[in-house]
Amino acid sequence: MNKLTSRIDKERLFLGLAAPVLAVVAALVVTAMVILATGKNPGPAFNDMLTYGFASDSQVYILNKATTYYLAGVSVAIGFRMNLFNIGVDGQYRLAAFFAAVLGGALTVPGWLAVPLILICAMATGALWAAIAGILKVTRGVSEVISTIMLNSIATAIIAYLLQPGKLAQLQQGGTVVATKPLPSSSHFFGINTGPAGDLWGFIFVAVAVGIAYWFVLGRTRFGYDLRTVGQSESAAAASGVSVKKMIATSMIISGAVAGLIGMPTLLNDSYQFSSDFPTGIGFTGIAIALLGRNNPIGIALGALLWGFLERTTNHLEFQGYDKEILGVIQGVIVLCVVIAYEVVRRYGLKRQQQKVGAELAAQAAATTKKQEVA
Amino acid sequence: MRRVAKLSAACFATAALAITATACGSTSSDNNSSSSSSGGGKGVKIGLAYDVGGRGDRSFNDSAARGADKAEKEFGGSIKELTAKTSDTEADREQRLSDLAEAGYNPIVAVGYSYAPAVTKMAAKYPKTSFGIVDSVVEGKNVNSITFTEEQGSYLAGVAAALKTKKDHVGFIGGVDNPLIKKFEAGYTQGVHDTNPKVKVDVQYLTHGQDTSGFSSPDKGQQAAQGMLDNGADVVYTAAGSSGNGAIEAVHGAKGAWAIGVDSDQYNIPGLAQYKSAILTSMVKNVDVGVYDFIKSVKDGKPLAGNNVYSLAKGGVSLATSGGFINDIQPKLDAAKQKIIAGQIKVKTTP
Numbered sequence: 001m002n003k004l005t006s007r008i009d010k011e012r013l014f015l016g017l018a019a020p021v022l023a024v025v026a027a028l029v030v031t032a033m034v035i036l037a038t039g040k041n042p043g044p045a046f047n048d049m050l051t052y053g054f055a056s057d058s059q060v061y062i063l064n065k066a067t068t069y070y071l072a073g074v075s076v077a078i079g080f081r082m083n084l085f086n087i088g089v090d091g092q093y094r095l096a097a098f099f100a101a102v103l104g105g106a107l108t109v110p111g112w113l114a115v116p117l118i119l120i121c122a123m124a125t126g127a128l129w130a131a132i133a134g135i136l137k138v139t140r141g142v143s144e145v146i147s148t149i150m151l152n153s154i155a156t157a158i159i160a161y162l163l164q165p166g167k168l169a170q171l172q173q174g175g176t177v178v179a180t181k182p183l184p185s186s187s188h189f190f191g192i193n194t195g196p197a198g199d200l201w202g203f204i205f206v207a208v209a210v211g212i213a214y215w216f217v218l219g220r221t222r223f224g225y226d227l228r229t230v231g232q233s234e235s236a237a238a239a240s241g242v243s244v245k246k247m248i249a250t251s252m253i254i255s256g257a258v259a260g261l262i263g264m265p266t267l268l269n270d271s272y273q274f275s276s277d278f279p280t281g282i283g284f285t286g287i288a289i290a291l292l293g294r295n296n297p298i299g300i301a302l303g304a305l306l307w308g309f310l311e312r313t314t315n316h317l318e319f320q321g322y323d324k325e326i327l328g329v330i331q332g333v334i335v336l337c338v339v340i341a342y343e344v345v346r347r348y349g350l351k352r353q354q355q356k357v358g359a360e361l362a363a364q365a366a367a368t369t370k371k372q373e374v375a
Numbered sequence: 376m377r378r379v380a381k382l383s384a385a386c387f388a389t390a391a392l393a394i395t396a397t398a399c400g401s402t403s404s405d406n407n408s409s410s411s412s413s414g415g416g417k418g419v420k421i422g423l424a425y426d427v428g429g430r431g432d433r434s435f436n437d438s439a440a441r442g443a444d445k446a447e448k449e450f451g452g453s454i455k456e457l458t459a460k461t462s463d464t465e466a467d468r469e470q471r472l473s474d475l476a477e478a479g480y481n482p483i484v485a486v487g488y489s490y491a492p493a494v495t496k497m498a499a500k501y502p503k504t505s506f507g508i509v510d511s512v513v514e515g516k517n518v519n520s521i522t523f524t525e526e527q528g529s530y531l532a533g534v535a536a537a538l539k540t541k542k543d544h545v546g547f548i549g550g551v552d553n554p555l556i557k558k559f560e561a562g563y564t565q566g567v568h569d570t571n572p573k574v575k576v577d578v579q580y581l582t583h584g585q586d587t588s589g590f591s592s593p594d595k596g597q598q599a600a601q602g603m604l605d606n607g608a609d610v611v612y613t614a615a616g617s618s619g620n621g622a623i624e625a626v627h628g629a630k631g632a633w634a635i636g637v638d639s640d641q642y643n644i645p646g647l648a649q650y651k652s653a654i655l656t657s658m659v660k661n662v663d664v665g666v667y668d669f670i671k672s673v674k675d676g677k678p679l680a681g682n683n684v685y686s687l688a689k690g691g692v693s694l695a696t697s698g699g700f701i702n703d704i705q706p707k708l709d710a711a712k713q714k715i716i717a718g719q720i721k722v723k724t725t726p
Contacts, residue, residue, distance in 0.1 A: 157583060159584050176491075266464060277489040279463065315470055315471065319457060
């Protein structure tokens with residue numbers, strides 16, 4: 001019996017790994033064809049990506065980027081597990097980062113108190129912003145896709161309104177950059193100095209902690225079980241005594257709270273202020289990464305690292321004379337391939353299962369007929 | 376069992392990462408150092424880091440590109456161009472500049488104010504490289520800050536608008552409501568009101584704050600211009616990158632209305648040739664002159680540094696005369712220009 005379970009697990013593992021590997025390989029093939037079509041040789045391009053991507057300063061860059069992307073991926077994945085499509089992560093993190101930056105700039109308390117306050121402010125803002133969509137869905141049946149997209153635009157407008165000199169921001173550098181008041185240096189998050197390779201953001205540990213919490217809450221608690229049940233079948237969950245509405249609102253709020261953390265590595269480890277050129281669009285990157293990682297805490301981490309690796313190396317490809325659009329092509333193709341590959345692998349797995357069950361049933365049937373014959 | 380498999384996968388992944396991290400102790404610049412000296416050849420190696428949009432935006436970035444092209448033609452050498460993405464973080468902008476510096480490009484021109492913090496850092500890291508930054512001011516011995524007095528040029532555009540309007544009603548369309556574009560608005564409005572206080576100025580920004588699509592959405596420009604025309608305005612000044620193309624198209628469709636272009640002399644832009652009969656003038660911002668001057672100074676061994684303000688007096692900003700539509704009011708424009716240069720008129724930088 002023990003042997004049997006281990007065999008099935010191996011197959012599960014194989015099937016689980018097959019899809020992403022298939023997707024990445026297919027993406028590489030398509031990318032190579034695209035580079036060939038532009039009249040260039042893909043060989044040196046991939047070679048350059050590898051040597052450049054594995055240099056130590058590139059690795060620090062990738063880990064720093066992946067920290068942000070991982071939080072985005074987890075935030076989206078919480079919604080996904082619940083069958084909620086939280087497109088509003090983008091607005092949630094920007095609004096959260098903005099208010100956190102305003103608070104951080106105004107605080108004069110010591111760092112050990114300021115940093116948690118900034119984090120709480122960010123998570124609360126993200127959660128509140130997401131709660132609007134959650135409550136609308138629960139009480140009025142508004143699709144969260146529509147409401148979160150609209151809330152993204154509203155968030156942009158609110159930030160634009162408040163990020164003005166004389167409101168919550170000030171003019172800087174030759175009068176062309178508007179930014180919130182910079183955080184005092186005591187409120188900076190710790191970083192790890194790796195010498196010439198640059199600073200590794202200490203926020204990576206927070207990201208890891210969030211990943212562990214995500215894995216534990218969803219996989220090991222009653223709440224996580226309820227959440228996954230609602231995601232798989234609302235009626236079944238309701239029948240087994242789970243309050244579906246409460247779960248929808250709660251998971252939206254948690255997703256928003258994690259979204260609030262997305263801007264924090266940049267704010268606390270890098271920019272120390274919110275200016276008009278604070279990175280945008282990471283919420284959408286998070287959707288791609290959650291898809292790539294299959295909502296699995298480790299999968300999302302690998303997806304985030306892959307994304308960071310691609311950005312770092314394709315930045316350098318542009319330098320080598322390849323077209324800068326190649327990054328978009330690779331990322332787009334990977335996401336498409338992932339969706340297709342998972343479906344292909346799922347069907348293949350289903351077929352294998354059916355065959356196996358069929359074979360076992362046939363064997364059983366054969367055994368019984370044999371017995372009957374003997375009897 | 377499943378748990379064990381997952382755990383082992385996790386261990387494997389972290390171990391693999393740790394190995395690559397330790398095995399590759401060298402930074403990318405160490406890897407590059409052998410190749411950086413090759414490929415240079417004669418002349419200046421010009422590094423250009425564009426803002427979002429890059430070469431081909433018919434406006435701001437293109438103007439910088441023209442300056443670099445001119446320098447390349449005259450001095451020989453090569454241009455390396457890198458372009459920003461909207462999802463950029465500080466790290467990306469720094470990487471772009473340090474890649475150029477590592478490969479021996481000198482000078483390096485950062486086009487756009489968003490490069491300011493990155494230039495500050497990289498100029499300190501590569502003290503032997505000359506950096507230029509457009510539209511912002513960065514301290515540093517090896518940094519040339521190229522800025523323009525957009526408000527002065529816009530003032531003249533306002534004077535022209537006030538003299539040309541028949542309905543005493545003009546409009547201003549800004550791409551994004553950032554401080555830079557507000558300089559355009561401030562100068563324009565002041566120019567209009569100083570010339571004729573009765574003229575009404577409609578002001579509209581296409582997008583706000585972080586949404587920078589207002590610089591690259593001709594459809595938004597067209598809608599905004601159409602709205603102003605329907606509202607009774609008959610001269611529309613647009614400072615909105617490629618969105619201005621849409622505004623000019625809309626103005627061309629209305630009889631007797633004028634458009635005022637921006638950054639480049641838009642009367643002479645081939646892509647806008649069919650609408651040029653409606654382009655009264657353009658507030659030209661000579662980014663190309665600033666970029667060219669800087670490259671030339673580096674080539675001559677005396678790199679410019681500090682804040683070089685390209686003002687109306689120095690020809691950094693001007694009104695284009697192509698088409699001859701403003702010939703009749705030229706004396707009045709010249710008078711206004713002289714007053715600004717002499718300091719009799721102080722143009723505001725904020726509306």
